[in-house]
Amino acid sequence: MEPDADIEQAVKQAGDRITDVADKTAAAAARTTQYVRQQGVGGVVEDLEILIRRYPLQALLLGLGCGYLLSRTRPD
Numbered sequence: 602m603e604p605d606a607d608i609e610q611a612v613k614q615a616g617d618r619i620t621d622v623a624d625k626t627a628a629a630a631a632r633t634t635q636y637v638r639q640q641g642v643g644g645v646v647e648d649l650e651i652l653i654r655r656y657p658l659q660a661l662l663l664g665l666g667c668g669y670l671l672s673r674t675r676p677d
Contacts, residue, residue, distance in 0.1 A: 637645060653660040 640648070
């Protein structure tokens with residue numbers, strides 16, 4: 602194959618992957634929106650409490666990781 606054809610094929614594949622990721626992200630956002638509308642804020646908080654009680658170590662590590670990332674984004 603010619604180099605131009607290889608580049609064109611790589612760009613098409615990358616575009617297809619980006620489209621797939623964008624579609625999955627949009628679908629996940631739609632599901633999340635529907636979930637929050639059905640459960641309300643109180644229902645979401647209750648579900649979070651259940652998850653935190655079920656997985657306390659993972660919740661702690663996730664919180665620490667999020668806190669670290671947020672601290673790195675803050676200007677000095």
